[in-house]
Amino acid sequence: MLNDILSIKNLAREEIEKAESLKEIQDLKVKYLGKKGILTGKIKSLGSIPQEDRREYGRILNEAKIYIEDLLGKYEETFNTAELNKILQTQRIDVTVPGCYIPIGRLHPTTQVLDEIIKIFTSLGFNVEEGPEIELDFYNFEALNMPKNHPARDMQDTFYISDDVVLRTHTSSVQVRVMQNNVPPLRVIAPGKVYRCDADVTHIPMFHQLEGFMVDKNITMSDLKGVLEVFIHMVFGVDTKLRFRPSFFPFTEPSAEIDISCVICKGAGCNVCKNTGWLEILGAGMINPRVFEMAGYDPEEYTGFAFGMGIERVAMLKYGIDDIRLFYENDKRFLEQF
Amino acid sequence: MKASFNWLKEFVDFKLSPEELAHALTMSGFEVEGMEEIEGDAILDINVTPNRPDCLSIIGIAREISAILGIPLNIKPVEIREQEGRGPEVEVKDPHLCQRYASRLIHGVKVAPSPEWLSKRLESHGVKAICNVVDVTNYVLMEMGQPLHAFDLDNLAGGKIIVKTAGTEKSFRTLDNEDRNLKEDMLLIWDAEKPVALAGIMGGLNTEVSSETVNVLLESAYFNPASIRPTAKGVNLTTESSYRFARGVDINNIAKALDRAVQLIAEIAGGRISQLTDIYPEPYVPLQVPVIFKKINSLLGIQIEETVVQNILSSLDLSIKREGDVLLVTPPSFRQDIQRDIDIIEEIARLYGYDKIPVTLPNIKMRPAPVNKRQDLIRAIKNSMSRSGLTEVINYSFFNPDTLDKLNVPFDDKRRNLILVKNPLKKEEAAMRTTLLPSLLNNVRLNLNRGEKALRFFEVSKVFLPSEDKLPYEAIQLAAIYNKDMSASLYGDKHDGFYDLKGAIENLLRDLIITNYRFEQDSTSVEPYMHPGKSCSVTVGGEPIGSIGTIHPRILELFDITGNLNMFEIYNVEKLLEHISFKKTFISLPKFPYVERDVAIIVSKDISAEQAQAEILNIDSDIIESVSLFDIYTGKPIPENKKSLAFSIRYRMVDKTLTDEEVDSLHSVIVERLKNTLNAEMRS
Numbered sequence A: 001m002l003n004d005i006l007s008i009k010n011l012a013r014e015e016i017e018k019a020e021s022l023k024e025i026q027d028l029k030v031k032y033l034g035k036k037g038i039l040t041g042k043i044k045s046l047g048s049i050p051q052e053d054r055r056e057y058g059r060i061l062n063e064a065k066i067y068i069e070d071l072l073g074k075y076e077e078t079f080n081t082a083e084l085n086k087i088l089q090t091q092r093i094d095v096t097v098p099g100c101y102i103p104i105g106r107l108h109p110t111t112q113v114l115d116e117i118i119k120i121f122t123s124l125g126f127n128v129e130e131g132p133e134i135e136l137d138f139y140n141f142e143a144l145n146m147p148k149n150h151p152a153r154d155m156q157d158t159f160y161i162s163d164d165v166v167l168r169t170h171t172s173s174v175q176v177r178v179m180q181n182n183v184p185p186l187r188v189i190a191p192g193k194v195y196r197c198d199a200d201v202t203h204i205p206m207f208h209q210l211e212g213f214m215v216d217k218n219i220t221m222s223d224l225k226g227v228l229e230v231f232i233h234m235v236f237g238v239d240t241k242l243r244f245r246p247s248f249f250p251f252t253e254p255s256a257e258i259d260i261s262c263v264i265c266k267g268a269g270c271n272v273c274k275n276t277g278w279l280e281i282l283g284a285g286m287i288n289p290r291v292f293e294m295a296g297y298d299p300e301e302y303t304g305f306a307f308g309m310g311i312e313r314v315a316m317l318k319y320g321i322d323d324i325r326l327f328y329e330n331d332k333r334f335l336e337q338f
Numbered sequence B: 001m002k003a004s005f006n007w008l009k010e011f012v013d014f015k016l017s018p019e020e021l022a023h024a025l026t027m028s029g030f031e032v033e034g035m036e037e038i039e040g041d042a043i044l045d046i047n048v049t050p051n052r053p054d055c056l057s058i059i060g061i062a063r064e065i066s067a068i069l070g071i072p073l074n075i076k077p078v079e080i081r082e083q084e085g086r087g088p089e090v091e092v093k094d095p096h097l098c099q100r101y102a103s104r105l106i107h108g109v110k111v112a113p114s115p116e117w118l119s120k121r122l123e124s125h126g127v128k129a130i131c132n133v134v135d136v137t138n139y140v141l142m143e144m145g146q147p148l149h150a151f152d153l154d155n156l157a158g159g160k161i162i163v164k165t166a167g168t169e170k171s172f173r174t175l176d177n178e179d180r181n182l183k184e185d186m187l188l189i190w191d192a193e194k195p196v197a198l199a200g201i202m203g204g205l206n207t208e209v210s211s212e213t214v215n216v217l218l219e220s221a222y223f224n225p226a227s228i229r230p231t232a233k234g235v236n237l238t239t240e241s242s243y244r245f246a247r248g249v250d251i252n253n254i255a256k257a258l259d260r261a262v263q264l265i266a267e268i269a270g271g272r273i274s275q276l277t278d279i280y281p282e283p284y285v286p287l288q289v290p291v292i293f294k295k296i297n298s299l300l301g302i303q304i305e306e307t308v309v310q311n312i313l314s315s316l317d318l319s320i321k322r323e324g325d326v327l328l329v330t331p332p333s334f335r336q337d338i339q340r341d342i343d344i345i346e347e348i349a350r351l352y353g354y355d356k357i358p359v360t361l362p363n364i365k366m367r368p369a370p371v372n373k374r375q376d377l378i379r380a381i382k383n384s385m386s387r388s389g390l391t392e393v394i395n396y397s398f399f400n401p402d403t404l405d406k407l408n409v410p411f412d413d414k415r416r417n418l419i420l421v422k423n424p425l426k427k428e429e430a431a432m433r434t435t436l437l438p439s440l441l442n443n444v445r446l447n448l449n450r451g452e453k454a455l456r457f458f459e460v461s462k463v464f465l466p467s468e469d470k471l472p473y474e475a476i477q478l479a480a481i482y483n484k485d486m487s488a489s490l491y492g493d494k495h496d497g498f499y500d501l502k503g504a505i506e507n508l509l510r511d512l513i514i515t516n517y518r519f520e521q522d523s524t525s526v527e528p529y530m531h532p533g534k535s536c537s538v539t540v541g542g543e544p545i546g547s548i549g550t551i552h553p554r555i556l557e558l559f560d561i562t563g564n565l566n567m568f569e570i571y572n573v574e575k576l577l578e579h580i581s582f583k584k585t586f587i588s589l590p591k592f593p594y595v596e597r598d599v600a601i602i603v604s605k606d607i608s609a610e611q612a613q614a615e616i617l618n619i620d621s622d623i624i625e626s627v628s629l630f631d632i633y634t635g636k637p638i639p640e641n642k643k644s645l646a647f648s649i650r651y652r653m654v655d656k657t658l659t660d661e662e663v664d665s666l667h668s669v670i671v672e673r674l675k676n677t678l679n680a681e682m683r684s
């Protein structure tokens, strides 16, 4: 009897293992476990087994059933997966076709550089202030210690709207406006467009500047050096060297021109730095007491520093752009590089 | 200013190479911008800042070198032999415009070409050699910084000089043979009858030294910078002389320079020298500037010793007297830029060396950073635009006013109220922009001409409109333009570019959490340059804030642009600030599921999607959660003049699950309503 069951089990295993398709497995399931299946028949005839053997016989029969079921299930799963894979294979796509992407819009390189610089100074506690682009002669020149007929006015070619209204030639025009409306301590940056009417073909009539200034009791020229060093190191890397040279601006005194070690050749000398190893990047100085007087501050009480830079200049050095005119021509191929 | 290396060495005995000298000058505030080797000499091109007119000469630069290097300055004394009688008769009628006038006569000169050393030196500094007498005046100008002028004495009526303003004189011919228009208050040099020079700027043709000249009157004067500058500007003439007078020459150097020139003329061209006439009614009084010693260190952030300060100041010819904590400093007459303590502190810093100033960070109090809403808004707009696939352009703030004609802008439109630039270099810079559109059209044209396609640009910039105030109103405008490339559409993106830009605006408004906006179409175009059927205004809270549409094909032709172009403008983005709800409030997520039903209707083409949607939403029921359009169709089998609209309606109750019966009964109400109010047919 027992042998009978074992041989059924072995035969079933042999047949299942030989099966080559889902169909054959399904047929084998019917053959052994179906209503009229071989094993089902044996289970049905369990009643005719003598009482004393029935329990043991039943257990073995059940074991064989579970074994065959499991084995069938395993093969069924294998054949199912294979069939599905065959279908999926027919659905193959060409993955080299370009993706369907949402076009990426870029921000203008001037905006990107300006944002970076603004972020640095706001992280140092500076506020962003603005002033009008069409400005009174007073704020653009006079309040900055450049009275009418001052020779320093020759340093900037000015677009005039009327005799006392100009297109601002620098963002320094924001200084006295802010001072008049606030009390120190002040930490301010003023980014924006500025205008010069230079007929030279390599010059552009509009560009961007960022003015920064700080006013408090006890601000020193060494503080100016410190703040600008932090800034330059954040933009161009901590290896960049700074050089402060005496210069002249009517609204600062002492005034300085700040050079950085050439970012292209690292100081060895190249075209960009005209073989000097240095690049002019910032103008700065201690705020001239006359400017404080114009703003109604007591120059004996407060000191401060101011600095200004051309944003396109920083962008050109950062990205290696060699012609400033490219900035506002707005060629897509230029804009999409940044 | 150009300065010869060898010439400088005649006055200071330094041991530097030209490169080393250039570096030393650059690091003390005299940037050497170029250097040129000429026959064993080097010509340095030095940038002399406007505050240092005393360095617009070889001796001036040499004096600076002597201070920087601590080497003495050697200037040989001038020796002349007066041979012939009294100096010229001079009358200064406007002494506040001419504070000093010195002159001498030289009789019997032989005008001839200059000796080689002289003409070569002039030419190496970019000055053309003319004849010995004139060349000497130019030589002394370069050497000592004092402009001089030589008159042909025999052409001076009455042999005398009168210094007075132009008055009623209208025109004067300068020696470059140009007629200069005069203004009443311009200072002239006259003889007994007529003007003979534009004081301090250029001599007259009538008294020019020529090859026939035998007797010369030589002028060395101090003209008020406040008079020279407007005059030079007024006649539009800048000369080596006017440049120096406008910045201020050394009033104590006037007679010395005259004698130096007279000495050289006598040496080179011969002649007998008269006595000196020197009209100098109010001699120079030196200034005494007090400097609190402590302030030097506290402003610069250094610890400098007093002896170092004293050495620096005396090397610059500044004399010092100590009174308690205060240094009383007297600058020499050639340093008129030094007037206040700060000017002296700057000189100390300059010669002490900026590189020796330490690097520190300011000691400051913490405080909250104020919010700049305008700046935040601009940044949010730019980010939103770029996320919608638009690339930022920045254009010049000017435009050519003729563009408004091309855009068909009516004459009473406020964009016609232009702010004009008084001195533009070209027509494109003649007016400040009142709209960004023309610039964007130019950007599209330039890129199309260069073969670029699929152009999607935006700009956020100011436009300028007249106002009641002294300064115009500066509005921040946003404009975008889209030249859709219909040919290249791999994924079937064939819809009108209008909707791409509309999507960008809707994205922006959603980014800013502005919900009360509408796109309102009229029977005519919203802007004169837009397609009448494909344009509308954008309103927020019922107020028009901008427009969107397709550019009229006629306008495109005028701008030489082919293809289809859509654009939008937000006239003044600051208006959006009023509508932004900065507060974000959480709404609980629904707990019960929704049921969705679609409805497809056939309606007349005039009925807008918004109208149909409103009909559904207007039904008085709180279980309609949302209605969204998912299909528009025209063409067979839909009759002409009709279109099919398909909406998906989502129903939900907040407190229980809806039954099919509840949904079905409301849905049939909706269907009935659409039939009745829109004359809609149901599409099966």
Ligand SMILES: [Zn+2]
Binding pocket: A262, A263, A264, A265, A266, A267, A268, A269, A270, A271, A272, A273, A274, A275, A277, A278
């Ligand atoms: Zn370099």
